[in-house]
Amino acid sequence: MSKIDKFKPFFTENEKLITFDRFENTISHRPVVIFYDCYRDSYFYLKLRTATISKPNGIGLKKKTPGEVLIKKSTQKGSLLKNDSYIDTTQLFQIKAQELESIVNTKNVLYLNTYYFQWDIVRTILLEVEKNLSYEPPKVSLVNVEKEGENFKGTTLYCHKDLWFYDKSKLDISEQTKIEFLEKEILENRNNDFDLKALFKNLKLGVRDELFEQSSWDDSENEEESLEQESEEDFGMTM
Numbered sequence: 711m712s713k714i715d716k717f718k719p720f721f722t723e724n725e726k727l728i729t730f731d732r733f734e735n736t737i738s739h740r741p742v743v744i745f746y747d748c749y750r751d752s753y754f755y756l757k758l759r760t761a762t763i764s765k766p767n768g769i770g771l772k773k774k775t776p777g778e779v780l781i782k783k784s785t786q787k788g789s790l791l792k793n794d795s796y797i798d799t800t801q802l803f804q805i806k807a808q809e810l811e812s813i814v815n816t817k818n819v820l821y822l823n824t825y826y827f828q829w830d831i832v833r834t835i836l837l838e839v840e841k842n843l844s845y846e847p848p849k850v851s852l853v854n855v856e857k858e859g860e861n862f863k864g865t866t867l868y869c870h871k872d873l874w875f876y877d878k879s880k881l882d883i884s885e886q887t888k889i890e891f892l893e894k895e896i897l898e899n900r901n902n903d904f905d906l907k908a909l910f911k912n913l914k915l916g917v918r919d920e921l922f923e924q925s926s927w928d929d930s931e932n933e934e935e936s937l938e939q940e941s942e943e944d945f946g947m948t949m
Contacts, residue, residue: 712746717827729757730864761794799838805855
């Protein structure tokens with residue numbers, strides 16, 4: 711059973727980095743779990759980054775990359791979402807439940823004070839992920855994250871070539887040269903792993919299940935609100 715909430719940003723203890731770029735380098739983006747796979751006993755999550763940037767005439771938004779969804783800042787005091795943010799629906803991460811749970815304190819005040827994303831945002835994120843997984847081949851990258859010593863290591867199991875070359879185009883020449891071997895390994899070998907097809911199929915099913923579960927909760931809440939309103943109206947009529 712999962713212990714970490716879905717669709718809620720969180721800190722890792724001791725600032726452990728568990729998000730990576732497609733070239734397997736650690737980056738300081740915040741993780742957001744989108745679902746728990748009980749069969750693999752693993753969490754799947756996306757990465758979230760601050761969208762705002764200071765400009766001479768005030769605060770503006772950074773350029774959005776393909777597949778990113780804008781999430782407005784929270785007005786809740788103590789929330790982690792202090793600024794507008796972008797969540798990337800093209801890069802999925804998987805990690806064993808025990809490893810992630812060992813570095814997340816769910817009793818932390820900041821964790822408890824951070825709200826879940828609203829349903830309209832959750833729905834947009836899930837639909838975007840589902841759309842990206844429905845391309846042939848899937849227009850995503852998938853990174854496996856596992857503990858290595860005191861830190862974590864990311865291994866890109868799969869990456870759509872368009873996403874790879876888009877990110878590569880933003881590197882300088884020396885950095886592009888450094889990833890030539892990795893590029894060949896991923897695009898020519900790892901992308902052809904036979905097990906990936908079944909994995910992506912299960913991922914898409916997981917996203918659809920999550921869509922159904924979240925919409926069911928939303929319908930239930932709306933139904934409760936409707937019943938409360940009816941009850942209030944009935945009460946008013948008997949006064």
